Amino acid sequence: MAHHTTAEQTAPLSVGPDVDTPRRLAVSAVAGSDPAGPLGDLDGFRQWFEQCHGRATMAVRQVSLDDLAGWRTDQDTGDITHDSGRFFTVGGLEVHRSGAPVSTWSQPIINQPEVGVLGILVKEFDGVAHLLMQGKVEPGNALGLQLSPTVQATRSNYTRVHGGSAVPYLDIFRDTARHRVLADVRQSEQGAWFRQKRNRNMVVEVTEEVRELPGFYWLTLGQVHRLLAVEDLINMDARTVLACLPFAGPALREAIVPPHGEFHAALLASCDADSGGLHSMAEVLSWVTDIRTHTEVATRELPLAALPDWHRVDGTISHVSGQFFDVIGVEVRTRTREVPGWSQPMIAAKGTGLVAFLVARVHGVLHALVHARAEPGYLDVVELAPTVQCTPDNYRHLPAAARPTFVDEVLSARPEQIRYRTLLSEEGGRFYRSRNTYAVVEVERDSRHERQDFRWMPVHQLADLLRHSHYVNVQARTLVACLHSLTIRTTR
Amino acid sequence: MAHHTTAEQTAPLSVGPDVDTPRRLAVSAVAGSDPAGPLGDLDGFRQWFEQCHGRATMAVRQVSLDDLAGWRTDQDTGDITHDSGRFFTVGGLEVHRSGAPVSTWSQPIINQPEVGVLGILVKEFDGVAHLLMQGKVEPGNALGLQLSPTVQATRSNYTRVHGGSAVPYLDIFRDTARHRVLADVRQSEQGAWFRQKRNRNMVVEVTEEVRELPGFYWLTLGQVHRLLAVEDLINMDARTVLACLPFAGPALREAIVPPHGEFHAALLASCDADSGGLHSMAEVLSWVTDIRTHTEVATRELPLAALPDWHRVDGTISHVSGQFFDVIGVEVRTRTREVPGWSQPMIAAKGTGLVAFLVARVHGVLHALVHARAEPGYLDVVELAPTVQCTPDNYRHLPAAARPTFVDEVLSARPEQIRYRTLLSEEGGRFYRSRNTYAVVEVERDSRHERQDFRWMPVHQLADLLRHSHYVNVQARTLVACLHSLTIRTTR
Numbered sequence: 001m002a003h004h005t006t007a008e009q010t011a012p013l014s015v016g017p018d019v020d021t022p023r024r025l026a027v028s029a030v031a032g033s034d035p036a037g038p039l040g041d042l043d044g045f046r047q048w049f050e051q052c053h054g055r056a057t058m059a060v061r062q063v064s065l066d067d068l069a070g071w072r073t074d075q076d077t078g079d080i081t082h083d084s085g086r087f088f089t090v091g092g093l094e095v096h097r098s099g100a101p102v103s104t105w106s107q108p109i110i111n112q113p114e115v116g117v118l119g120i121l122v123k124e125f126d127g128v129a130h131l132l133m134q135g136k137v138e139p140g141n142a143l144g145l146q147l148s149p150t151v152q153a154t155r156s157n158y159t160r161v162h163g164g165s166a167v168p169y170l171d172i173f174r175d176t177a178r179h180r181v182l183a184d185v186r187q188s189e190q191g192a193w194f195r196q197k198r199n200r201n202m203v204v205e206v207t208e209e210v211r212e213l214p215g216f217y218w219l220t221l222g223q224v225h226r227l228l229a230v231e232d233l234i235n236m237d238a239r240t241v242l243a244c245l246p247f248a249g250p251a252l253r254e255a256i257v258p259p260h261g262e263f264h265a266a267l268l269a270s271c272d273a274d275s276g277g278l279h280s281m282a283e284v285l286s287w288v289t290d291i292r293t294h295t296e297v298a299t300r301e302l303p304l305a306a307l308p309d310w311h312r313v314d315g316t317i318s319h320v321s322g323q324f325f326d327v328i329g330v331e332v333r334t335r336t337r338e339v340p341g342w343s344q345p346m347i348a349a350k351g352t353g354l355v356a357f358l359v360a361r362v363h364g365v366l367h368a369l370v371h372a373r374a375e376p377g378y379l380d381v382v383e384l385a386p387t388v389q390c391t392p393d394n395y396r397h398l399p400a401a402a403r404p405t406f407v408d409e410v411l412s413a414r415p416e417q418i419r420y421r422t423l424l425s426e427e428g429g430r431f432y433r434s435r436n437t438y439a440v441v442e443v444e445r446d447s448r449h450e451r452q453d454f455r456w457m458p459v460h461q462l463a464d465l466l467r468h469s470h471y472v473n474v475q476a477r478t479l480v481a482c483l484h485s486l487t488i489r490t491t492r
Numbered sequence: 493m494a495h496h497t498t499a500e501q502t503a504p505l506s507v508g509p510d511v512d513t514p515r516r517l518a519v520s521a522v523a524g525s526d527p528a529g530p531l532g533d534l535d536g537f538r539q540w541f542e543q544c545h546g547r548a549t550m551a552v553r554q555v556s557l558d559d560l561a562g563w564r565t566d567q568d569t570g571d572i573t574h575d576s577g578r579f580f581t582v583g584g585l586e587v588h589r590s591g592a593p594v595s596t597w598s599q600p601i602i603n604q605p606e607v608g609v610l611g612i613l614v615k616e617f618d619g620v621a622h623l624l625m626q627g628k629v630e631p632g633n634a635l636g637l638q639l640s641p642t643v644q645a646t647r648s649n650y651t652r653v654h655g656g657s658a659v660p661y662l663d664i665f666r667d668t669a670r671h672r673v674l675a676d677v678r679q680s681e682q683g684a685w686f687r688q689k690r691n692r693n694m695v696v697e698v699t700e701e702v703r704e705l706p707g708f709y710w711l712t713l714g715q716v717h718r719l720l721a722v723e724d725l726i727n728m729d730a731r732t733v734l735a736c737l738p739f740a741g742p743a744l745r746e747a748i749v750p751p752h753g754e755f756h757a758a759l760l761a762s763c764d765a766d767s768g769g770l771h772s773m774a775e776v777l778s779w780v781t782d783i784r785t786h787t788e789v790a791t792r793e794l795p796l797a798a799l800p801d802w803h804r805v806d807g808t809i810s811h812v813s814g815q816f817f818d819v820i821g822v823e824v825r826t827r828t829r830e831v832p833g834w835s836q837p838m839i840a841a842k843g844t845g846l847v848a849f850l851v852a853r854v855h856g857v858l859h860a861l862v863h864a865r866a867e868p869g870y871l872d873v874v875e876l877a878p879t880v881q882c883t884p885d886n887y888r889h890l891p892a893a894a895r896p897t898f899v900d901e902v903l904s905a906r907p908e909q910i911r912y913r914t915l916l917s918e919e920g921g922r923f924y925r926s927r928n929t930y931a932v933v934e935v936e937r938d939s940r941h942e943r944q945d946f947r948w949m950p951v952h953q954l955a956d957l958l959r960h961s962h963y964v965n966v967q968a969r970t971l972v973a974c975l976h977s978l979t980i981r982t983t984r
Contacts, residue, residue, distance in 0.1 A: 013855050014775070015768030115785045155785075176778070184778035186785065200785050246774075276507030282738075283506070285959055286668070286676035293607045293647075293678065293692050363505050379871065380961070467777055468960055469872070 018246065021182055025221060025247050026255035028129040033222030033488035039128070042226070048217050052135035053145045055215075059333040060139045062432075064315020068329040069343045078305025078312065080327075080345050086156070088112035088430075090327055090345050092302035092310075093195065095376040099296070101402075106307040108317055108327050109195045109377065110347065110430060114155035115186060118237045119173040119202040121150040122182060123210055123218070130218040132169070132210070133238065138428025139332045140346055142435060146235040146425065147227065150216065168213050173202050180205040183244040186469045187477065188383060190426065191375025193325070193347050195299075198379075198469065199237075201244045221245075225485035229422055232435070236427045236478065243477035247484050248463045250274055256487060262361065263419065263442065267486055270366035270459040277458045278362050287455055288471070291372040292381045299376050323394050325349045328432060346432040351393040352423070353436035355475045356410045357483070358387040359419070360445035360456065367456035368440075368483070369406070369449055373473065383473040384465065387454070405451070413441045420482050438478055440486070459483055513674055515743035517713060520621040522747050525714030525980035531620070534718070540709050544627035545637045547707075551825040552631045554924075556807020560821040561835045570797025570804065572819075572837050578648070580604035580922075582819055582837050584794035584802075585687065587868040591788075593894075598799040600809055600819050601687045601869065602839065602922060606647035607678055610729045611665040611694040613642040614674065615702055615710070622710040624661070624702070625730065630920025631824045632838055634927060638727040638917070639719065642708065660705050665694050672697040675736040678961045679969065680875060682918065683867025685817070685839050687791075690871075690961065691729075693736045713739075717977035721914055724927070728919045728970065735969035739976050740955045742766055748979060754853065755911065755934065759978055762858035762951040769950045770854050779947055780963070783864040784873045791868050815886050817841045820924060838924040843885040844915070845928035847967045848902045849975070850879040851911070852937035852948065859948035860932075860975070861898070861941055865965065875965040876957065879946070897943070905933045912974050930970055932978070951975050 032039035065073065070083050080090040093109040121132040136148035153167045172179060182203040189197045212218060219227075224242065228234050234242075248271045259265035269275040279287070305312070309320045317327035326348045333341040357368040373385035390404040392411065400408070420440035425433075443449075445456065462480055465471035472480070524531035557565065562575050572582040585601040613624040628640035645659045664671060674695040681689045704710065711719075716734065720726050726734075740763045751757035761767040771779070797804070801812045809819035818840045825833040849860040865877035882896040884903065892900070912932035917925070935941075937948065954972055957963035964972070 013768035013770060013857060014772040016766065018772060018774060181774060181778045184774075184781045186781055200781060274508065276505035278505060280506040280510060281959075282510060282673060282676075286673045289676045289678055289692060289961075293609075365505060467774075469781075 019249060019251070021246050022249035023251035023255075024124070024129050025245060026251040027127070028221035029225060029247070029252070029484075029488055030255050031128045031222045032220040033225065035226075039220055039223065042223060045217060045219065045223065049135060049145065052215060055335070056135065056137045056145050057335055058137045058139065058144065061331045063329045063331045063343065065312065065317070065327065065329040065345060066315040068345065069331070071329075071343065071345065076305075077303035079303060087344075090304060092304040092307045093376055094300045094302045096298040097296065097374060100374075106302060106310065107324070107376075108304055108307065108310060108347075110193055110197070111195050112197050115198050115200055116154045117151060117170075117173055117200045117202060118149050118241050119151040119153075119169075119204060120238070120241050121169055121172060121210065122203060122205040123207070124205075125218065128220055129205070130220055131224060132212070132216050133219050133224070134216050136235065137334070138235070139330050139344070140425070140428035140430065140432040140434065141232075141235075142425060142433045143232050146428070147233055147238055148235045149238050149241050152237055168216070169210075172204055172206060176204055178208075182246060183241070185244055185467060187240055187244070187472075187474065188378060188470060189474050190431075191377035191383070191473065193377070193431070195377045196379045197377065199240075201241045203241060203245055221247075222488055225488055228482055228485040229420075231423045232425050234424070236425065236474065239424070239478040239481045240474055242481040242484065243472070244466050245484075246463070247271065248273060248460045252487060262364075263366070264487075266361040266364055266366040267459075267483065269364055271463070271484070271487065273460040273464070275365045275458060275460070277365065277461050278367055278456045281461060281464065284455065284457065284461060288372065288382075288384070291453060295374050295381050297374050297376060297378075297381055323350055325434075330432065346430060347434065348432035349391070349426075349434040351391045353391045353434075354388055354407065354410060354439070355386050355436045355479065356388045356439040356441055357476075357479050358406060358409060358441055358443050358449070360443050360449075362445060362456060365458050367445070367458050368462070368479070370455050370457045370462070370476070371405075372453045372455075375473070378470070380470045384462070384471055384476055385473045386476050386479055389475050405454075409443065410439060410441050417442045420486060422482075424478065436475070438482055440479065440482060510738065511741060511743070513738050514741035515747075516616070516621050517737060517739050518743040518747035519619070520713035521717060521739070521744070521976075521980055523620045523712040523714045525717065527718075531712055531715065534715060537709060537711065537715070541627060541637065544707060547827070548627065548629045548637050549827055550629045550631065550636065553823045555821045555823045555835065557804065557809070557819065557821040557837060558807040560837065561823070563821075563835065563837065568797075569795035571795060579836070582796060584796040584799045585868055586792045586794045588790040589788065589866060592866075598794060598802065599816070599868075600796055600799065600802060600839075602685055602689070603687050604689050607690050607692055608646045609643060609662075609665055609692045609694060610641045610733050611643040611645075611661075611696060612730070612733050613661055613664060613702065614695060614697040615699070616697075617710065620712055621697070622712055623716060624704070624708050625711050625716070627707050627709070628727065629826070630727070631822050631836070632917070632920035632922065632924040632926065633724075633727075634917060634925045635724050638920070639725055639730055640727045641730050641733050644729055660708070661702075664696055664698060668696055670700075674738060675733070677736055677959060679732055679736070679958075679964075679966065680870060680962060681966050683869035683875070683965065685869070685923070687869045688871045689869065691732075693733045695733060695737055713737075714980055717980055720974055720977040721912075723915045724917050726916070728917065728966070731916070731970040731973045732966055734973040734976065735964070736958050737976075738955070739763065740765060740952045744979060754856075755858070756979075758853040758856055758858040759951075759975065761856055763955070763976070763979065765952040765956070767857045767950060767952070769857065769953050770859055770948045773953060773956065776947065776949065776953060780864065780874075780876070783945060787866050787873050789866050789868060789870075789873055815842055817926075822924065838922060839926065840924040841883070841918075841926035843883045845883045845926075846880055846899065846902065846931070847878050847928045847971065848880045848931040848933055849968075849971050850898060850901060850933055850935050850941070852935050852941075854937060854948060857950050859937070859950050860954070860971070862947050862949045862954070862968070863897075864945045864947075867965070870962070872962045876954070876963055876968055877965045878968050878971055881967050897946075901935065902931060902933050909934045912978055914974070916970065928967070930974055932971065932974060
């Protein structure tokens with residue numbers, strides 16, 4: 001046996017959790033957080049954003065699914081596929097949930113099995129970590145330009161073995177060996193609209209020189225957190241990657257002193273694993289195991305044309321009730337993409353959704369009321385979701401008992417209970433002007449919140465689970481990023 | 493809003509990792525580990541085991557699949573199902589793996605979507621935690637009686653809402669609220685033979701009185717660890733649950749002093765997260781994410797009768813090469829079960845398998861060479877597997893390049909390199925006399941081990957991943973339990 005001692009043999013072992021990264025992220029979260037403080041001036045950003053807006057014209061027109069250039073509807077099944085076989089398909093799904101109020105239904109669903117990459121590039125300038133954000137227009141965006149991660153790439157982009165990539169900065173995420181990986185985890189997306197879709201959420205830090213290309217802008221985490229309060233600005237892909245940042249630990253409490261009152265102190269404690277929680281991680285994991293074992297969700301692919309209660313009329317697929325969502329066609333014209341234009345199907349949700357965490361202080365540590373939620377597209381039965389995730393309009397005429405749990409508690413919140421509320425978009429590449437009001441509402445913890453499918457959890461436990469796939473759903477990830485953002489914005 | 497302050501509001505928060513459980517497990521691991529020391533006498537156990545053996549007669553006879561009472565073969569598909577629709581079915585699977593040496597194949601596979609529970613009950617006697625083990629015979633067992641967990645129950649057993657259970661001790665695992673849950677996680681089983689099979693691995697500690705029923709025996713962890721060296725004694729279900737115990741932390745190094753030499757010291761360090769590792773957990777998780785993103789495994793259900801190269805002749809399904817495994821029928825007669833007898837299909841593997849970790853000391857910390865392995869039945873593409881997991885006979889006549897990676901390094905190990913080697917069975921309820929030689933082989937770490945699909949990991953990192961589903965495969969879990977067992981048995 002040959003004994004080639006490798007170079008790493010003499011390198012020291014990596015010991016314990018990384019405390020340096022959370023410390024540097026805390027520094028970045030403070031930097032630019034105060035409009036009057038260092039890096040607090042966002043005028044330069046606003047100018048850049050306006051310039052991007054001016055350049056990034058995209059004309060989007062709804063068209064009939066019958067006239068969708070490059071896409072075909074299968075004569076037998078009604079499924080909608082691209083002529084190339086690439087991108088995604090729209091098919092049908094039949095869902096069975098034993099014991100649920102609605103135990104069987106059918107619906108259109110997007111099949112997109114490829115894992116893409118959503119990546120934020122990080123680099124220190126003058127000792128402060130900055131995130132390279134991209135100004136990006138997607139056809140579904142209500143207001144046009146949004147801030148996106150450095151990279152949003154499909155699998156065929158980033159697994160390409162030969163040659164450079166047309167996607168800027170992608171090579172850094174394709175070969176991370178020379179860099180520092182701060183986060184790298186596949187996370188699910190909307191399980192109500194996607195079948196088992198996952199994207200790889202990455203945050204990679206470089207020390208080498210990086211060119212700031214047009215359309216990209218370096219922001220501190222503190223600046224990004226301020227912008228999360230702006231309506232419809234930070235896109236969904238950026239929010240989910242931000243949620244996966246190792247933004248936790250005692251460093252945050254040391255960097256942000258003194259706290260601005262009790263809520264703020266409880267939030268900072270909530271980001272610090274040393275604060276503990278109402279339930280131990282072993283108890284939380286056992287609860288997830290129990291719910292996943294007992295919840296039965298069976299799905300079966302159906303031809304899109306065979307879905308009961310869904311009809312394709314005038315080139316749009318809709319539910320007979322007019323509720324839920326439509327599948328529509330859009331035609332896109334643009335000057336900024338590789339191609340001058342394209343057409344595609346999109347999902348257009350009905351009404352504005354409501355996505356909210358109830359939060360409560362427990363022994364001085366803020367806890368969010370997490371819901372173990374089943375959606376048909378999840379790979380592993382249930383994921384941890386916001387307390388409330390629904391479209392209230394769908395329930396407006398129903399008796400209180402039929403309304404989603406805790407929705408009234410959110411809708412009736414007094415202004416001083418509302419710690420965060422902003423209208424944000426879902427992913428504009430697949431969802432047409434689908435927006436949710438994201439909210440964080442503070443309540444007193446009480447016995448009504450003790451339910452088998454809900455648990456109070458501090459932010460640091462969600463952060464711990466976010467290192468792994470299939471635990472925290474995409475809506476809850478947005479709220480985790482929003483909770484992070486409150487660590488510097490809260491003044492009460 | 494009503495403000496009912498709940499009782500828990502005033503209870504303190506659960507802070508940090510549980511250090512008490514690992515400490516008490518360390519005490520239990522020492523207890524009975526020395527044959528001459530306290531609790532070291534296993535004569536009582538051996539008498540009990542012989543008595544069980546005498547009572548637990550089971551006559552198993554191979555029969556034709558054509559004559560399998562209670563089971564039917566579908567005329568069109570050839571799939572084998574129980575008349576009741578319960579238990580499991582044997583169907584076919586077509587597998588595509590881009591870039592693999594064998595990129596497409598078909599095979600029979602067991603479909604058993606229900607999640608059962610494998611549970612070990614723990615209780616302290618005189619301050620020492622004891623595990624309640626069961627003497628159990630399964631039709632596939634080569635030597636008859638084995639030691640199993642306290643409970644092996646199907647889903648229909650343990651989700652039963654009304655009335656008591658016919659399975660002893662099951663109620664403790666069905667309602668854990670009054671007890672202490674030490675482990676509770678769904679884990680996969682053989683991905684080569686099962687389609688997306690998972691069982692719930694539980695360890696629950698009670699303080700209340702528990703009757704020791706006939707067929708059950710309390711053992712310390714130290715005693716169980718000694719018995720893991722005995723051929724074919726501890727069954728697979730017990731081994732996988734043992735692997736999920738939170739057996740880690742500095743407590744072990746404090747309980748077992750002084751170490752018996754450098755290997756033993758490195759093993760104890762390996763169980764302690766404070767020792768660190770060659771790669772940080774962030775790096776390990778990023779590696780898993782990368783492999784899972786780049787590995788493409790596509791599967792498709794096929795009718796069992798339509799599988800190319802598999803033929804049903806004389807009531808047995810075999811591969812034309814005579815390799816891999818057969819699907820056979822067995823008829824069982826017994827005196828000890830609820831029913832006097834039954835028939836069922838089983839998988840009978842060809843040859844004895846070899847399952848081994850290469851281990852190496854790195855800066856005084858033992859690391860195992862873990863393989864990111866794709867199997868068609870895994871829910872999430874790949875799981876972490878032993879360095880070697882194969883049936884060497886299948887490769888005996890092939891050139892070295894076609895042999896599984898590192899198999900020769902295991903087969904040519906000198907006696908002093910072999911730290912553990914015992915013949916153990918796979919689950920005797922589905923697999924007929926399927927046995928593997930499980931081995932831990934110490935090597936010098938060298939550059940040949942640096943491969944994209946292999947990583948050196950200390951035991952504590954595997955323990956950390958074992959808190960979650962879909963990371964560590966069933967064969968690697970047996971080896972983790974075996975590594976645990978070496979913490980008291982190593983004398984070099």
